Amino acid sequence: MTKAQEIAADLRERIESGSLTPGDPLPSESQMMKEYGYSRETVRAGVRALVDEGLVVTGQGQGKYVREDYPPVVWNWSTLESRSRHANAVEGKTAGDQWASVVTAEGKTPRQEISVSIVQPPAHVGEALNIAEGGLVVLRQRVRFIDNRPYALADSYFPQELVAGTLLMDPRDVAAPGGVLASVGLVQVKYRDEIAVRMPTRKEAERLALPAATPVAEHTRTGYDSDGKPLRCMVTILPGDRHKILYEVDTN
Template structure:
């Protein structure tokens, strides 16, 4: 056992704590390579396996990435500012740029996305929010959004089949004016929405879609949109990795 700031720690945790301090203080900058296992073993007077265990903690925390065969590097975190209130605002004038692309491009980064559309049997949570029977067919429009080639979040929207049947919402292509306006054009304009936020660990599927490292929590933002007469016509689930987002919510005082 060794001590770090007066606390007794196993050697591998002391190494992790020391390197963590270097990273958070900026002594080890984003993108910078960590000292080699041999160098750290000599610095701390331990075996290389002990160093490996300590660095492994930082990989699990998302602070360090492994780039074989070159070594370990401080992760470059480029947070996306996520604005839940933005979806109810008008789309940008430029048709080829949705809000997401406009935001990221203005920051000098390269946005992209994949879109998949399918008919699925509504799972219990979606069925409850859309007020349909569990197992009833609904349209799922699933997107993965990327910044500079790295997946940053998923955006999966679900719609009652009778609302969007044979519409462009069922096509796996970008809708420049947005699905909210597309729903309005179909006669199902949304007058209000309920936002729900959950913070938890990702499911295996979410971790795979977003290429998440071990120990990375996510925020789940569920939006259910209702027409003026109270019918739910959209349920969107956004998965936001905790190491890639800053959630900014703007309010006006009444």
């Protein structure tokens, strides 16, 4: 074991035993140099190993802190966005917005930063929506916050001809009983989900304030009408340290 590994192992044991708790600052470099009897560069190498593992983060002023846990939100994807849930979400500020309704039901405060633009979709989204090469879609981008902490990115893509002039072009946080799509006559009756787990891009990590070594789940949900026509493709980026996903499967 190298000297840097020795420092990392000792600090890791303190974190795992609870001697250092989430949010606690690590001892200063000078303190650790005195405690371990090693050089500043060796101390930095030991701490850097814990940053790379995601156990330690850099705070304001470049101090090092034990990573704080985010309270996880539980999502039941078997029922989320179901028509029965939409029908029941008819009261209060979160009416029609199932994401906000779930967050509020857990005693937390939801908030979204929203932008709307017309873009060429990524290849997999264009394929899901049957968009011709070079065709355009409406993109509704959201950064989703819970108790003012970033929890997810949600990008919804719509065929331009379906949503032009509707509420979905409004960059405000809009909702409607039964869902905004249904309120403009576009009723989704079936979903197709794809889930991939990967490391985040640099931009995703910055927007979500992700510590190092935090994987994300990329959830792509395409919604179809009763004729099988795709109405929406939503790509959601979910940090692995902030979400629990629940499925209930009927075996009949």
